[in-house]
Amino acid sequence: MSFDAAEIRADFPVLDRRVNGHPLTYLDNAATTHTPRQVYDVFEEFYAGYNANIHRGIHELSHEASIAYEEAHDRVAEFLGADGREEIVFTKNTTESINLVAYGLSRGLDAGDEIVTTEMDHHASLVTWQQIAKRTGATVRHIPVTADGHLDMDAARELVTDDTALVCAPHVSNVLGTINPIEELVDLAHDHDAYAVVDGAQSAPTRPVDVGAMDADFFAFSGHKLAGPTGIGGLYGKRAILEELDPFLFGGEMIRNVTLTDSTWNELPWKFEAGTPPIAEGIALGAAVDYLSELGMENVRAHENDLAQYLLGELADREFVRTYGPEVGEERTGLVSFNVQGVHGHDLSSLLNDRGIAIRAGDHCTQPLHDRLEIPGSARASVYVYNTREDIDRLLDVVDSAREDLDGYLASERYHDLIS
Numbered sequence: 001m002s003f004d005a006a007e008i009r010a011d012f013p014v015l016d017r018r019v020n021g022h023p024l025t026y027l028d029n030a031a032t033t034h035t036p037r038q039v040y041d042v043f044e045e046f047y048a049g050y051n052a053n054i055h056r057g058i059h060e061l062s063h064e065a066s067i068a069y070e071e072a073h074d075r076v077a078e079f080l081g082a083d084g085r086e087e088i089v090f091t092k093n094t095t096e097s098i099n100l101v102a103y104g105l106s107r108g109l110d111a112g113d114e115i116v117t118t119e120m121d122h123h124a125s126l127v128t129w130q131q132i133a134k135r136t137g138a139t140v141r142h143i144p145v146t147a148d149g150h151l152d153m154d155a156a157r158e159l160v161t162d163d164t165a166l167v168c169a170p171h172v173s174n175v176l177g178t179i180n181p182i183e184e185l186v187d188l189a190h191d192h193d194a195y196a197v198v199d200g201a202q203s204a205p206t207r208p209v210d211v212g213a214m215d216a217d218f219f220a221f222s223g224h225k226l227a228g229p230t231g232i233g234g235l236y237g238k239r240a241i242l243e244e245l246d247p248f249l250f251g252g253e254m255i256r257n258v259t260l261t262d263s264t265w266n267e268l269p270w271k272f273e274a275g276t277p278p279i280a281e282g283i284a285l286g287a288a289v290d291y292l293s294e295l296g297m298e299n300v301r302a303h304e305n306d307l308a309q310y311l312l313g314e315l316a317d318r319e320f321v322r323t324y325g326p327e328v329g330e331e332r333t334g335l336v337s338f339n340v341q342g343v344h345g346h347d348l349s350s351l352l353n354d355r356g357i358a359i360r361a362g363d364h365c366t367q368p369l370h371d372r373l374e375i376p377g378s379a380r381a382s383v384y385v386y387n388t389r390e391d392i393d394r395l396l397d398v399v400d401s402a403r404e405d406l407d408g409y410l411a412s413e414r415y416h417d418l419i420s
């Protein structure tokens, strides 16, 4: 049983927006997805009904807020296949989650250790681990990306050695759409007694994830990419590892006993959630994973791939377009990065915006990957559960006329007024 993308658009009133006189066509979901009313209604319910701090008040509203916030952890744990709330730490986003792991693991790193990431990693990973390496004296090595947008696993098997302390890789590339062999990477790390850190920013929203079957030690994700609000995300960690990991932030909530000279820590996951958390956001994250579970993540995965294959096939048929990532036919997540001959991605993005179409253009926080591709940037269209083939057809219309449109724009008074 799949879902009807056209039907569920009713859950997302923002999709009724008009932009520059055109209906909004939102194709920037790899950056941020929209939030259904079933999720944003949580904010009104919370603030109008039971707003209170959690775990601190001996009163009804605090009890209700605490229960709702704790149960949201349970629902996210179930969504990701974790063993329970103890393995789910709410953070701000994927970036903070990776930083939490890096801070915790850095104490055990020194000059003899190696950190292995990949050429396709997002800056949230690449920059974090390069700075940790500078601070600890560890060395960072990178699994190369092949010409057709895959991780070079032969090279990976050479790079991961008994000197490797951890391997960090994206489950899915936010530029190439590649779905990486994450179980193989996790096994490779474990074969060398290294931690396996998975960047799940683009996989948690788009396909079934079972962190237990994956055997990842850590799995990072963001709420705003999976129909949830901004300001909330999370980190899955194996319970035994989180028990031993140093806290990332210190203060209230994360402690058990405090003296003037030392402290002991609270139980999981609260040990890693210092201070007053974004309570409504956390409860809304639980509603977001419920919403997606209702659609069925296998159905989401199939929808993503179907639209991506359609878009990729159409773009690949245009000799003036270059696409990046795996060939048509190989499963990918719902995004295609591409360039139109003679049209900078930013100009294409502007031309599309003139027609109410939202994509992303630039380096998508993966400058080393774009260096590897030998391009300064790319345009990227990314779909989600509410997009249809009609949305893609509107994008393709502008792609087909972009060179003429741009020539016309550059010849126009509007442009010359700009530069005169």
Ligand SMILES: Cc1ncc(COP(=O)(O)O)c(CN[C@@H](CS)C(=O)O)c1O
Residues within 6 Å of the ligand: 030, 031, 032, 093, 094, 095, 096, 122, 124, 125, 170, 172, 173, 174, 199, 201, 202, 222, 233, 360, 364, 365
């Ligand atoms: C693979 C991957 N890893 C980490 C992040 C960071 O997510 P945050 O919620 O910003 O912390 C992202 C977010 N990528 C967005 C913003 S750059 C994109 O447009 O592709 C990602 O795709």
